[in-house]
Amino acid sequence: MCVKVNGLFCRCPVICVVLGMLAALVRTYRLPVISKVLDVFMALCKAFPANLILLICIMIYTYKFNDFAAFFHLDVNIRDVNLIYIAILGLTIVSLSGISEVLRSGLIAIPKGQFEAGYAVGMTAFQTFRDIIFPQMFRVVIPPLTNSILSLLKITALVNVMGVSDILKSATDAATESYAFLEAYVAAALVFWVLGIIIERISKMLEKYFAKSVKQIA
Amino acid sequence: MIEIKNIYKSFDKLKVLTGASIRVEPHQVVVVLGPSGSGKTTMLRCINFLERADSGELTVGDMTIDFAKVKKKEIHEIRKKVGFVFQNYNLFANKTALQNVMHGLVVVKKMPKEQARKKAEDALAWVRLSDKLNYYPSQLSGGQQQRVGIARAIALEPEIILFDEPTSALDPELIEETLEVMKNVAKQGITMLVVTHELSFAQDIADKVIFMDGGVVVEEGTPEEIFNNPKEERTKQFLSRIIAAKSFDAGKDKFAGESLCQEK
Numbered sequence: 001m002c003v004k005v006n007g008l009f010c011r012c013p014v015i016c017v018v019l020g021m022l023a024a025l026v027r028t029y030r031l032p033v034i035s036k037v038l039d040v041f042m043a044l045c046k047a048f049p050a051n052l053i054l055l056i057c058i059m060i061y062t063y064k065f066n067d068f069a070a071f072f073h074l075d076v077n078i079r080d081v082n083l084i085y086i087a088i089l090g091l092t093i094v095s096l097s098g099i100s101e102v103l104r105s106g107l108i109a110i111p112k113g114q115f116e117a118g119y120a121v122g123m124t125a126f127q128t129f130r131d132i133i134f135p136q137m138f139r140v141v142i143p144p145l146t147n148s149i150l151s152l153l154k155i156t157a158l159v160n161v162m163g164v165s166d167i168l169k170s171a172t173d174a175a176t177e178s179y180a181f182l183e184a185y186v187a188a189a190l191v192f193w194v195l196g197i198i199i200e201r202i203s204k205m206l207e208k209y210f211a212k213s214v215k216q217i218a
Numbered sequence: 219m220i221e222i223k224n225i226y227k228s229f230d231k232l233k234v235l236t237g238a239s240i241r242v243e244p245h246q247v248v249v250v251l252g253p254s255g256s257g258k259t260t261m262l263r264c265i266n267f268l269e270r271a272d273s274g275e276l277t278v279g280d281m282t283i284d285f286a287k288v289k290k291k292e293i294h295e296i297r298k299k300v301g302f303v304f305q306n307y308n309l310f311a312n313k314t315a316l317q318n319v320m321h322g323l324v325v326v327k328k329m330p331k332e333q334a335r336k337k338a339e340d341a342l343a344w345v346r347l348s349d350k351l352n353y354y355p356s357q358l359s360g361g362q363q364q365r366v367g368i369a370r371a372i373a374l375e376p377e378i379i380l381f382d383e384p385t386s387a388l389d390p391e392l393i394e395e396t397l398e399v400m401k402n403v404a405k406q407g408i409t410m411l412v413v414t415h416e417l418s419f420a421q422d423i424a425d426k427v428i429f430m431d432g433g434v435v436v437e438e439g440t441p442e443e444i445f446n447n448p449k450e451e452r453t454k455q456f457l458s459r460i461i462a463a464k465s466f467d468a469g470k471d472k473f474a475g476e477s478l479c480q481e482k
Binding site: 111139210212213 | 311
């Protein structure tokens with residue numbers, strides 16, 4: 001169970017940041033068609049409460065999964081799919097727009113001259129992004145991105161509406177055997193706290209690493 | 219050699235370039251003058267495709283392209299042949315002075331790192347910044363940043379370097395050091411196309427002066443011809459305005475100096 005829970009936390013932020021980055025890039029460089037589709041999708045995602053999205057995901061999954069599989073000619077049964085993947089999908093939909101917007105705000109904060117300088121030196125758009133834009137953008141988004149990842153960590157407690165184990169659910173499951181609910185909740189709180197501290201520390205380290213090129217503000 | 223023929227460019231309804239043509243021979247220094255809004259900067263940016271011209275023809279070295287139907291690959295090729303120095307320096311903010319110069323050599327020219335470092339150090343020594351190799355742009359003055367910008371452009375050994383008002387964002391006392399470096403660039407025989415308001419630079423260094431107004435080339439010639447004997451009415455007006463403004467500035471300084479003396 002512990003492994004499952006960890007998987008949820010480790011995979012979800014990574015997936016969100018990678019997809020969010022791609023979405024932010026598509027929307028900033030304004031790729032035709034896809035950027036329009038994403039604009040609408042992001043606006044929708046932002047509007048729904050997290051547990052509603054999770055409930056809709058699990059409903060679609062239980063009622064429609066076999067139809068989906070048949071449509072794409074997949075040879076899988078609903079029982080073969082671990083619920084945790086649906087939880088990851090749901091949490092990704094919930095957090096993706098927020099994380100993507102954080103990354104996009106970093107991207108549009110970079111002055112146009114930095115792009116132009118890269119092109120003028122003879123670098124391609126990709127090289128300019130990789131070597132010049134991304135490092136500067138990343139420094140800007142570390143604090144808000146840390147916030148987003150922390151909220152993502154906290155809303156994982158909602159996935160028990162799907163019947164998936166998370167930190168809180170594992171704690172209460174353990175408590176039902178011994179009726180030690182208070183202890184269980186405190187234990188769950190401790191786990192969240194430790195995870196929070198770890199994320200915070202990583203964020204501070206990254207911030208320090210990327211702050212070299214910037215003057216310290218007195 | 220670089221040549222532009224009949225370049226047209228408009229931003230929405232505003233027509234900025236309306237058929238300008240210029241030609242710069244190898245090792246020549248050409249200075250473009252003109253009032254603001256005359257399209258000089260836009261023309262320069264079009265050469266490097268930082269702005270896309272609507273139509274016209276561009277020749278850089280042995281490559282000729284049509285602005286209306288240029289391919290991505292051709293744009294990339296031309297950018298490699300052309301250096302650019304920006305008005306507001308545009309150094310890579312996340313890289314030190316040395317890395318700013320080195321980066322293009324390593325990534326674009328595929329030079330081995332050690333060789334690139336050597337070359338970048340030489341270029342920075344040449345603009346007298348050997349003591350600032352490991353400084354980030356935010357730690358350098360405007361004049362120093364612009365000199366790094368110039369070093370970054372020369373290190374890549376382009377066929378021509380375009381200067382877009384390189385001293386316009388600088389304090390008066392920092393303009394001199396930058397102009398000094400640009401004069402040295404000219405002495406090296408590097409082909410230069412310079413947009414500037416520094417008439418003294420044009421007078422001393424330019425092989426050819428081009429006067430632009432309203433999106434076209436109004437007049438071109440040697441500095442002597444343009445400054446001492448302009449043929450077009452618009453050139454005369456522009457020069458007299460600039461010279462009047464300069465002498466007014468000079469007069470003001472003198473006046474301030476005199477009054478100080480009197481107080482003493």
